[in-house]
Amino acid sequence: QVQLVQSGGGLVQAGGSLRLSCAASGRTFSSYVTGWFRQAPGKEREFVAGISYTIGITYYGDSVKGRFTISGNNAKDTMYLQMNSLKPEDTAIYYCAVKLGALSRDAQSYEYWGQGTQVTVSS
Secondary structure: OOEEEEEEOEEEEOOOOEEEEEEEEOOOOOOOEEEEEEEOOOOOOEEEEEEEOOOOEEEEOOOOOOOEEEEEOOOOOEEEEEEOOOOHHHOEEEEEEEEOOOOOOOHHHOOEEOOOEEEEEEO
């Protein structure tokens, strides 16, 4: 069992920045693939970014490449999503999630989820 606790988010003007955090309770991410997803009203959950700690690579959704950065701390128990150059279309609830096994952009393959945090970008 992995418990994920999110923090960060809020309201920001277009062009601004926010950082989201996701902390694992009681264990580290070292054996997991971790990811960030987002869901806007009336839309499906969308892959944003991910890290595979086992093979040491990061990957991003096309809509956020070059603007968002996923990272983790040295203890591998907290991951971050740095969001720069935010746009109104980035407005959504953002979720962190973890899974065992291979890299995936499919939300249904992730086993554990954070509680979600609202990000609102005003124009």
